Amino acid sequence: MSIRATRPVRAACADPDLHVHRARRVRAWSCIVASCAALLCAASTTVRAAEAPRTFPLKPIRMMMPNAPGSGTDTLGRIVAQGLGEELGQQVVIDNRPGAGGTLGMEIGRNANPDGYTIIFASPPALTVAPFVQKRQPFDPLEDFAFITTIGVTPNVLIVTPSLGLNSVADLVEMARAKKGAMNMASAGPGSQSHLAGALLLSLGRFDSLHVPFKGGAAVPSVMSGESQWSINPAPSSLGLIKGGKVKALGHTLPGRTALLPGMPAIAETVPGYSYSAWNGVIAPRKTPAPIQERLRSGLVATMARGEVRSQMALQATEIMLTTPAEFRRLVQDTIGHNVKLVKALNLSAD
Amino acid sequence: MIELAGALLGNLAQGFGVAMTPVNLGLCLLGCLLGTLVGVLPGIGPTATVAMLMPITFYLEPTGALIMLAGVFYGSQYGGSTTAILVNLPGESSSVVTCLDGHAMARGGRAGAALAIAALASLFAGTVTTLAIAVGGPAIASVALLFQSPDYVAVMVLGLVAAIVLAHGSLVKAMAMIVLGVFIGLVGTDVTTGEQRYTFGIADLYDGVGFVPVAMGLFGLSEIMLNLESRARDGGLARLRDRLWPSRDDFRSATPATVRGTLLGIVLGILPGGGSTIPSFAAYSLEKKLARDPSRFGQGAVEGVAAPEAANNAGARAGFIPMLALGIPPNAIMALLVGAMMIHGIQPGPQIIAKQPELFWGLVVSMWIGNLMLVVLNLPLIGLWVRLIQMPYRYLFPAIIVFCCIGVYSLRNSMMEVVFMAVAGVAGYVLRKLGCEPAPLLLGLILGPMLEENFRRSLSVSGGDYMIFLQRPISASLLACAVLLLAFVLLPGVRRQRQRLRED
Numbered sequence: 001m002s003i004r005a006t007r008p009v010r011a012a013c014a015d016p017d018l019h020v021h022r023a024r025r026v027r028a029w030s031c032i033v034a035s036c037a038a039l040l041c042a043a044s045t046t047v048r049a050a051e052a053p054r055t056f057p058l059k060p061i062r063m064m065m066p067n068a069p070g071s072g073t074d075t076l077g078r079i080v081a082q083g084l085g086e087e088l089g090q091q092v093v094i095d096n097r098p099g100a101g102g103t104l105g106m107e108i109g110r111n112a113n114p115d116g117y118t119i120i121f122a123s124p125p126a127l128t129v130a131p132f133v134q135k136r137q138p139f140d141p142l143e144d145f146a147f148i149t150t151i152g153v154t155p156n157v158l159i160v161t162p163s164l165g166l167n168s169v170a171d172l173v174e175m176a177r178a179k180k181g182a183m184n185m186a187s188a189g190p191g192s193q194s195h196l197a198g199a200l201l202l203s204l205g206r207f208d209s210l211h212v213p214f215k216g217g218a219a220v221p222s223v224m225s226g227e228s229q230w231s232i233n234p235a236p237s238s239l240g241l242i243k244g245g246k247v248k249a250l251g252h253t254l255p256g257r258t259a260l261l262p263g264m265p266a267i268a269e270t271v272p273g274y275s276y277s278a279w280n281g282v283i284a285p286r287k288t289p290a291p292i293q294e295r296l297r298s299g300l301v302a303t304m305a306r307g308e309v310r311s312q313m314a315l316q317a318t319e320i321m322l323t324t325p326a327e328f329r330r331l332v333q334d335t336i337g338h339n340v341k342l343v344k345a346l347n348l349s350a351d
Numbered sequence: 352m353i354e355l356a357g358a359l360l361g362n363l364a365q366g367f368g369v370a371m372t373p374v375n376l377g378l379c380l381l382g383c384l385l386g387t388l389v390g391v392l393p394g395i396g397p398t399a400t401v402a403m404l405m406p407i408t409f410y411l412e413p414t415g416a417l418i419m420l421a422g423v424f425y426g427s428q429y430g431g432s433t434t435a436i437l438v439n440l441p442g443e444s445s446s447v448v449t450c451l452d453g454h455a456m457a458r459g460g461r462a463g464a465a466l467a468i469a470a471l472a473s474l475f476a477g478t479v480t481t482l483a484i485a486v487g488g489p490a491i492a493s494v495a496l497l498f499q500s501p502d503y504v505a506v507m508v509l510g511l512v513a514a515i516v517l518a519h520g521s522l523v524k525a526m527a528m529i530v531l532g533v534f535i536g537l538v539g540t541d542v543t544t545g546e547q548r549y550t551f552g553i554a555d556l557y558d559g560v561g562f563v564p565v566a567m568g569l570f571g572l573s574e575i576m577l578n579l580e581s582r583a584r585d586g587g588l589a590r591l592r593d594r595l596w597p598s599r600d601d602f603r604s605a606t607p608a609t610v611r612g613t614l615l616g617i618v619l620g621i622l623p624g625g626g627s628t629i630p631s632f633a634a635y636s637l638e639k640k641l642a643r644d645p646s647r648f649g650q651g652a653v654e655g656v657a658a659p660e661a662a663n664n665a666g667a668r669a670g671f672i673p674m675l676a677l678g679i680p681p682n683a684i685m686a687l688l689v690g691a692m693m694i695h696g697i698q699p700g701p702q703i704i705a706k707q708p709e710l711f712w713g714l715v716v717s718m719w720i721g722n723l724m725l726v727v728l729n730l731p732l733i734g735l736w737v738r739l740i741q742m743p744y745r746y747l748f749p750a751i752i753v754f755c756c757i758g759v760y761s762l763r764n765s766m767m768e769v770v771f772m773a774v775a776g777v778a779g780y781v782l783r784k785l786g787c788e789p790a791p792l793l794l795g796l797i798l799g800p801m802l803e804e805n806f807r808r809s810l811s812v813s814g815g816d817y818m819i820f821l822q823r824p825i826s827a828s829l830l831a832c833a834v835l836l837l838a839f840v841l842l843p844g845v846r847r848q849r850q851r852l853r854e855d
Contacts, residue, residue: 069402070686075693082409096402097764100557101540104765107554133545136552184812190545212808213543217686221679227499227812236693240678240700315696348545 056292060091062118063282066105066126068098072154072234072316076280077121079312080151083303088295094121101191102126103138110144114285116292119148122283125193128335133191133348141336146288147328148297150281151304152318155254156197157235158267159247161226169251169270172230173207181208186219186228194219196342197232197253197276203345205271223247234278235261235317252317253277260317279321279335281328293325362712363485369713370720375415379721382419386426387728390433393440393567393751395758397427398684405691413695414710418717420691421671424684425477425718428627428667429725432469432660437462437740438751440571444562445627445663447793448635450570452648452655459651462740463595466733468605468653469660470726476613476661477722480668483617484675485715489704491669492676495621500809501820505829506622507802510629512833513636514794515840522840525791528782532795533802535560542804543811555767562628562797564759564768568775569782569789571755575748576780595734597653605657608638612658616665621673626682627666632794634662640836668718675711677701 063081067073074096081092097105106126112118127141160166166175176183185202187195190213202209212228220238222228224246232253242249251267252258255275258266268274282300284293303309304320313320323331343349369375389400401420408416431443436453449469456465483491498506514529515522538549539559550556597605612634619630638654639645648655673679678699680686689699697707704711740747759768779789813819821827 068683068686069398069405070680070683070688070690075690078405078690079694082406091406093406094402095764098558099763099765100554104554134557135547136554138554189542210811212812214808215542215804217680221496221677222499224677224679225496225499240698240702243698244678244701246677246701312694312696315693315698 056116056295057088057090059117060093061085061088061116062095062112063092064105064109064112064118064120065094065096066098066102066109066120067096067123069094069096071098072236073121073123073278073280075236076152076154076313076316076318079309080121080282080300080303083306083309084299087299087302087306092119100138101130101134103130103134106130107138109283110139110285112285114146114287114289116284116288116296119282119284119296120145121280123280124278124335124339125191127283127332128339129191129193129196129343132336132340132343141332142329144286145283146286146293147325147332148282148284148293149300149325150279150321150323150328150331151300152313152320153254153277153279154316154318155235155252155258155261155277156193156232157238157242157252157261157264158201158230158232158250159220159223159238159242160230160250161223161228162245162248163226164229164248166248166250169205169265169267172250173205173270176207176209181210183209183230184212184228185209186212186214186222186231188217188219188233189213189215190346191343191348193276193278194231194233195346196339198230199342199346200276201232201267201271201274204274220247232276236315239317254319258317258319260314260319279331280318281323283328297325359486362708363716365708366485366712366714366716369414369709370418370717375418375713375717376720378411378415378419379422379717380724382422383426383721383724383728386423386428387430387725389423390427390430390442393434393442393571393755393758395761396443396563397424398687399761400427401684401687405687405694408691409694413692413697414713416691416695417688417710417714418721420688421714421718422721424688425664425667425721426725428664429470429473429729431663432473432656433466433729433736436465436469436656437736438571438747439574440751440755441566443627444566445631445667446659447566447570447628447790448631448659449656449663451635451790452650452652454574455649455651456653456656457740461651462737463733464597464601464653465651465656466736467595467597467730468601468656470729470733472605472609472612472657472661473664474722474726475609476616476665477668477725478719479613480617480620480665481715481719481722484668484672484718485712488672489676489701491617491621492673495673495681497825498622499823500805500812501823502825502829503622503805504802504809504820505826505833506619507798507805509829509833509836510633510794510798511802512836512840513633513640514791514798515837521786524785524787528787528789528791529795532792532797533799534795535565535792536796536799537803539800542800543807553767555763555765559800560771560796561762561768562793563762564772565775565796566793567755567759568772568777569779569793571751572772572776573779573783573789575751576776577783578744579748595737601653605653608634608654608658609661611637611641612661613665616662616667617669619662620666620669621681626670627663628797630662630666631659632790632797634658640839671714671718674699675703675714678703 065074065077078094081094085092097108102125109120131138131141166172185198187198219231220233223231238247241247249264251265252261253276254266255268256266301322389395389397400423427443431446432449434440434442435446435449436457439450439454441447441450453465511529515525538556540557541548615634616630635655635658638658639648670681670685673681674685680689692699756769759772762768809819
């Protein structure tokens, strides 16, 4: 059913409009010329930049990406970087620093010069899980950063092997209980979003499954091949396979139905109170001047209103969500609360 | 059958229509050029390059964007062998094996022949693999899905056993090197529990010791040290002997090796994590095992260049099969291409061939055109490259070290990687002084972590029952192959020993 339902979104943005492309190409050149010119200007005026935030930004901005190139978060970040660059009139360059659960990139971001020219694309794993799983304390997620705004929420999707003939979350729970937990739950590794989301479902749904960790994306093929029976994964990585009938989706992890996954029920409809989705947002080093933070924020708000950004986000099933800095900080605090509880229950914490 | 062929021709015609537009041809050429460049520069990998090019593709049509990005990828597989052959420095991890015989050929004054063989073997492999994608993409992709954890274990075991064949010196030393490689592979985060192992609180070690810095140190840097030690006069690496191009004999021995390498590359390339490195190791081992005179290997055997080069190109391209047919990226660079598709509003998945035929067929045909471009680009360059190694050390070596440092740094934008490379360089020097070869160590480093991960997963799924490895037909037959191969390697030794006993 989800196959038919998601098609309109796809059609809307997959249609290559020639005129748009021609316009885009022209923009590409003007963008390259502009950024070269800007680089020259920036070289001579960097000193004044910090004192005169009204002219921010004068040179390209670096966006730290604590995730590997090609990962789901990286793809979202690139869409935002592109739009933000056009809004601010300066390129926003992605700087991938994956490693150590994302803490390496976060640390580089925290220690960067707080002049607004380094921002960080944040997501729950690096900001709210890794610091509590690792022995060293790389950073303080609440105190070391200035929270600009969240940009969106991406649901995870519960997928099962199609040949099992399961049609609902209730079917899965029933089968797992009947088999006394002799089922495999694939995850993207211990402490990953996919692990924590699955563990939460096991605990709230009161059933058992064997946790089978994989490295990153290999969890989804394992459900396709039937080696694992179910897995919860970020929606973008499995939507194509769901449409192609290679895996079956039973529900998503938002608290209620969403227009971006039409026809797909929320897991919470069967397991009340269940919710585990990933937000993304932009943060900056703590001491970034307030006017520059405000400029970044208005740029991001405008970016998320752009038509092409909205349709690209829709294809990732990402719901756009803007927050004030205070709301964003509270969201991080809440997420830490939830995740720390899960991490402790799963015995993952380093203490 | 005729209908099928007709449909294929129709599809290919559509693909040519898309790929031959001036814009797409230009993008293909640009991608291949950039790919060759990053391939030649040691360490700077295609993943970093594709990531950097992504913003530009926002302004292109999706098909053109993918054609260019794909060109960077397979172009780099071509370029990687150049430095491997000339200065024993693997430009890409997949060219490590090419160092063994390629550089030996260069030292023997046959650098031109080695480069030409590498280029032509790559052309052949690229053409065959592209055709395989066109004819059987989805069918081949579903084969990859038959592989589960126990089967991967069997593949790795077979690979490690085959690695013993890699060595041309002492068997014991080769095994010791494999074990050392596996041990180094233990460093990092435990995939099953998330526990840190041997990381000593260094965050850069959490994801394990990188393959590329170790390979560049063990091969490239230690080579420089050995050179500086052994030759007092500053005369360049090698003189050119007789001719630039391969002889007829070279072609005769390279052709069957290329065919075998290509097939092996396709099979191993579609497996997740397979990529192009494992196929090149496997192809080399196979050739050495099949050769009438295995002692030639490591001394400049033409098959030792042709087979791994064919295999790594076939493997690199076969990675497109699961990506295009299923939307599952088998490696980091395919993940980036999937990301590029998403940004362009295309949902990767099994339906892409039916829904976006112009993209699928355009890309497939462009891969073939790109292949041709690469050969045309690279063959004339051979003369130039060959002159490069006649450069005096005082220019060549500092340049190599600088490029290595830049390349390794760009892997994770981390200074620690450069330090790892330096440590590996010193270790490589010591090991080579002791008569230990670095290639088996590298294979252990690649296969060890994958073997462990799949082994533990198999046992956790089976509830600790070791029979799981024998119950699955794929793993059972692969393990049987490994046992046979091991017997094959060990038996002559046993026989000789027996003989000695009888004589006593």
